Amino acid sequence: LTPDKQISITSDGIKLLKKAKEDNIETVWDRHDAQQPQCGFCEMGLSCRICIMGPCRIDPFGEGPQTGVCGADADIIVARNLCRMIAAGAAAHSDHGRDLVEVLEAISEGKAPGYKIRDEAKLKLLAGEYGVETKDRDALSIAGDLAHSMMEDYGMRRKKVNLVSRAPIQRQKVWEKVGITPRGIDRETSEMMHRTHMGVDNNWQSLLLQGLRNALSDGWGGSMIATEVSDILFGVPSPKPTMVNAGVLKEDQVNIVVHGHNPVVSEMISLACQSPELLEKAKKLGANGINIAGVCCTGNELLMRRGIQMAGNHLMTELILSTGAVDMMIVDYQCIMPSIGKVASSYHTRMISTSDKAKFPGMEHHEFHPDNAQKKAMTIVEMAIENFANRKELFIPVKPQEAVGGFSVETIINALGGTADPLIDAIKQGKIRGAVGIVGCNNPKITHDYGHVTLTRRLIENDILVVDTGCVSVANAKAGFKVPSAIEMAGPGLKEICGALGIPPVLHLGSCVDNVRILVLVSALANALGVDISDLPVAGSAPEWYSEKAVTIGVYCVASGITTHLGPMPPVTGSKNIVELLTSGLDDVVGATFKVEPDPEKAALLIRHHIEKKRAGLGLDA
């Protein structure tokens, strides 16, 4: 099969899809087929249903209507649609951040049994950044004040989101000049929704500038808070060995799979899985232990901090159930297909939803809150143990692949000996040409993991360091890029540097909110070189993206000066002006653009060209 006819490049994906078919399971690929042909107007961003004078569509061939009932033209409609995607993505990640801030506050009030401040040093560092007094104060009272100060970031009392000051000064000046410094996290999302209401902002340029500000409010606001507070509560990640793919499920143990994004639930589940009382119960019922694995980002959160294994990424979330080996799947929110309850009903798997904001068909709802999470986790894990006896036939088609995860910016700098200098020297000498963050999801429109793995392979072969997050990190780990011996697949310069440091050429930086670690890392590099982020030989890429969150991430990367490649085309082709702005005009505004290229081989060339151009701009190879 050629890659474009093939559903997945992964051996567990292919084998489990065959099994799912034999079991008459309908998967995301079947439903994608059933939707063909998909709406061309929507694909181009030319349909609007913002008000009920509509719905309206613009005829891209110029023969039919060129405006909606209200008079909005293609530029306005495409801009509004894109901006609403940005607002939704920012809302999702930033609301995830809010949940962590609420746990931080609850801990300080003694109302979150089982949660604690695991990293006081990071708590104090953040408190310092927020101007919270730390001297002679206990951690809990600092935590309370920090939580309240972070809550103000969400509102409208500030002139700018606090952590914006982490960006290089040159970048902050760009934002001020263009007028896109984010003021408040919820404020920017709310204003974006206001501006895109019928009859408000009808200038596609000013709409898109607010889109950039909205995305920045997430990248340097809500998502950054999510990552930083997670580090305070659960620890700053450090490299740990782990295993990945469907083979991490164990025949002789109770298998619990966590799915979703927020570590607030999964951390408690992982603690309950270690409870001697529950392990004893598992033994009594014939299981040799309790095995917890992740799919999606909540798993990445556990992997980063505890080395917990990943059973798969987005497109594996239905297939993993057809192993028949998942005794329980516990979900929180985001990227959870509403189909999985139905898939699970063909097996013995118990499906549990946990968030007051995310309910699903075919799942039992057990709501977690900071005050009851510890107890709930014990009850739920006990239910999983009891379900072990109900297993029927098992099909675990592969052996697990080894990997190393857990590279926070702190550990990367540590591995380099305390400063970014060795990395900068390697870049200056040309041993490492540059660095690329490959991020984002899977999408049934693209052969599962083909985009991620192909692009990563081509970049490391050409001495470009790759950092990854989210679903990409699982794809790359499964492909074997995340063991130190993977340097054999890297070019000579990258091989030498990673070999000397004992690290793989592809570094797992975490979940999707952890893309902010990339912002912090490029800021450190830019500051060390005394330049702006947009001058660095770096790029971003989302080869298989699907979600609104990915749009927001792409936009905050570009607005931060990181030129970003997208595999699938966003729904903007209905407006020539907007395509032109996103792919070239933004260069004059924020010093970076989007590049769209579905073929990862060609994308690798585009990205390499961009990196060499930036090297030349810095006079590195003169």
Ligand code: SF4
């Ligand atoms: Fe149609 Fe305008 Fe209403 Fe959109 S806002 S549905 S283009 S009338």
Ligand code: FE2
């Ligand atoms: Fe994610």
